[in-house]
Amino acid sequence: MAFPISAAVLLGIIVFVLIKAGYVRVGSAFACALFGYTVAFTGLAPAINSGIASLARLISTL
Secondary structure, three states, X not given: OHHHHHHHHHHHHHXXXXXXXXXXXXXXXXXXXXXXXXXXXXXXXXXXXXXHHHHXXXXXXX
């Protein structure tokens, strides 16, 4: 359970830096966040979680 929290914090920091640098507008970041929350409540969420877990395992073996 530590990986999703760490990933969320890391992604939050990256988005914050991109907004501050002017590469991403606040509205676009908000729209993407809403889309992510919407997808999280669909039947696709387990497949996405499985893919992220597989990617984390792959990265940890490198």
